[in-house]
Amino acid sequence: VPWSGYINGFPIHVDISYLGGFLGPRWLSTEQLNMVMHLIHLELVKKGCNDVKIIKETTMFHQKLLEAYHAQRTSIDALDTYTNANHYRWIRDSCQALQTGQYEQLAFLVNLNDNHWVSVVINGHTDTIFYGDSLGSDVDPTLRDALRWWTHLHTGRDFVFEELPITRQTDGHSCGLMACNAIEAWVLHKPAIYIDPDCALEERLRMFVRIVQRHFEEVR
Amino acid sequence: MSEEDQHSTQPEIKDEDANAPINVKVVSSTGDEVFFKIKRSTKLSKLQGAYAAKVGKDVGSIRFLYDGSRISETDTPASLDMEDNDTIDVMVEQVGGCH
Numbered sequence: 001v002p003w004s005g006y007i008n009g010f011p012i013h014v015d016i017s018y019l020g021g022f023l024g025p026r027w028l029s030t031e032q033l034n035m036v037m038h039l040i041h042l043e044l045v046k047k048g049c050n051d052v053k054i055i056k057e058t059t060m061f062h063q064k065l066l067e068a069y070h071a072q073r074t075s076i077d078a079l080d081t082y083t084n085a086n087h088y089r090w091i092r093d094s095c096q097a098l099q100t101g102q103y104e105q106l107a108f109l110v111n112l113n114d115n116h117w118v119s120v121v122i123n124g125h126t127d128t129i130f131y132g133d134s135l136g137s138d139v140d141p142t143l144r145d146a147l148r149w150w151t152h153l154h155t156g157r158d159f160v161f162e163e164l165p166i167t168r169q170t171d172g173h174s175c176g177l178m179a180c181n182a183i184e185a186w187v188l189h190k191p192a193i194y195i196d197p198d199c200a201l202e203e204r205l206r207m208f209v210r211i212v213q214r215h216f217e218e219v220r
Numbered sequence: 221m222s223e224e225d226q227h228s229t230q231p232e233i234k235d236e237d238a239n240a241p242i243n244v245k246v247v248s249s250t251g252d253e254v255f256f257k258i259k260r261s262t263k264l265s266k267l268q269g270a271y272a273a274k275v276g277k278d279v280g281s282i283r284f285l286y287d288g289s290r291i292s293e294t295d296t297p298a299s300l301d302m303e304d305n306d307t308i309d310v311m312v313e314q315v316g317g318c319h
Contacts, residue, residue, distance in 0.1 A: 028315065030283070060285060063249045064309060089287055089288075091288075114315065115316050116317075116318040117316040134318075175317055
């Protein structure tokens, strides 16, 4: 692996220094988790699972969703803006893909308070929102209300929340890894891959290797 | 105007449109808006630098998205098929681990 340059094989050119985050007990960032989520997307493609959508720019997605939710609560015109404005199109299209049956599930990560990653999988077939928190906390109230508003707006149905199986973290740095792992195990129907909380550092190394392998697949 | 004249002016109109400036709104996740006028052929990296300078942040710490996709260094309004009064979303990179 070179000391400088970009990581290849992912939708976004990320500086290679970001790989370092996987080599120790560090907090993971948007860029790093976007790469992990892209690997999950590639696994789904490889297995022909085209009924699950891994949201691209996954960690930015919920910020835009919350923006729309807060706006419609404070402005009469905001719902029209959400319905018509180009800059909400990618948010609208995602839920409409559930509503039309193009996808059965949407999966994405959410960052809470700029210090904690949780996972969300929305199933449009069962009208269920699966929420996985490696700390075992209840659904964040604002996120809960925003997701209920959004799913109801597009489908006309009331979605219920259920717990997404996820490994409980026993350290202060593995929530991002656990959140991605929970999504991967769920959408690929692979319960065997849930991380052993005592082996979180080994899992980071495994993720590092997967990203580097993907990098070299593209370079060669 | 003769038919021949009409044909001869059409390419000029297209060229003018390609270089005509468009208005672009850059919106942060907190709803703050900054407006730019930019030629359709100008790289958006120039706009990104100007935005970062305006808000007093390092351009490397900000992520710019158009229609849900990250804007790359070589993208221009023309390459992204942007329209007048379109919006670019600005997102800040987030971290998590949870102590």
